[in-house]
Amino acid sequence: xxxxxxxxxxxxxxxxxxxxxxxxxxxxxxxxxxxxxxxxxxxxxxxxxxxxxxxxxxxxxxxxxxxxxxxxxxxxxxxxxxxxxxxxxxxxxxxxxxxxxxxxxxxxxxxxxxxxxxxxxxxxxxxxxxxxxxxxxxxxxxxxxxxxxxxxxxxxxxxxxxxxxxxxxxxxxxxxxxxxxxxxxxxxxxxxxxxxxxxxxxxxxxxxxxxxxxxxxxxxxxxxxxxxxxx
Numbered sequence: 001x002x003x004x005x006x007x008x009x010x011x012x013x014x015x016x017x018x019x020x021x022x023x024x025x026x027x028x029x030x031x032x033x034x035x036x037x038x039x040x041x042x043x044x045x046x047x048x049x050x051x052x053x054x055x056x057x058x059x060x061x062x063x064x065x066x067x068x069x070x071x072x073x074x075x076x077x078x079x080x081x082x083x084x085x086x087x088x089x090x091x092x093x094x095x096x097x098x099x100x101x102x103x104x105x106x107x108x109x110x111x112x113x114x115x116x117x118x119x120x121x122x123x124x125x126x127x128x129x130x131x132x133x134x135x136x137x138x139x140x141x142x143x144x145x146x147x148x149x150x151x152x153x154x155x156x157x158x159x160x161x162x163x164x165x166x167x168x169x170x171x172x173x174x175x176x177x178x179x180x181x182x183x184x185x186x187x188x189x190x191x192x193x194x195x196x197x198x199x200x201x202x203x204x205x206x207x208x209x210x211x212x213x214x215x216x217x218x219x220x221x222x223x224x225x226x227x228x229x230x231x
Contacts, residue, residue: 128180130170
């Protein structure tokens with residue numbers, strides 16, 4: 001018996017074309033590879049932001065400690081009584097501890113070294129870093145004798161510098177971590193409303209301690225260790 005001659009056209013189609021299933025497999029593979037590349041790039045970006053944030057925090061912390069060493073171990077006031085717009089960041093800038101300026105109106109303490117890359121909502125007075133309000137840094141006010149009071153706690157009065165918040169990631173509201181603030185409440189119970197640590201880095205906040213070392217911590221860890229409430 002003789003076999004029927006094959007169809008040369010059909011053979012060519014099988015040799016030079018793709019079936020619908022083959023095309024779908026290729027599309028799925030490309031999509032999976034794209035997702036992997038995107039995830040890796042996102043992790044790299046977050047890692048870079050965390051590193052820049054840590055570097056900026058260390059510079060701000062160094063400026064705070066420098067101020068204290070030149071002012072009888074006192075940190076700057078949280079906010080000036082007679083100059084409501086002058087918070088601790090501007091005090092550091094005005095006295096030459098961090099940043100440079102030509103006039104008070106041109107000081108920008110809400111960009112560059114003053115803030116975290118993960119904080120996109122800032123002002124000219126502050127970025128995304130905050131100090132511990134009340135426990136260490138206090139706003140100035142007038143006492144009964146019309147004298148300015150509210151001196152910040154002295155550096156030498158802090159019993160455990162390695163476990164005391166000096167400056168770290170801070171947000172105005174727990175519902176908007178991208179909006180920075182210049183202080184966190186010393187009592188964690190108030191963080192549910194405002195002025196709280198900002199977990200911007202994979203669910204953690206960068207915190208620089210008074211002794212100069214930096215840690216990445218969750219709010220639960222900060223609360224448990226009472227870092228904003230030095231004894």
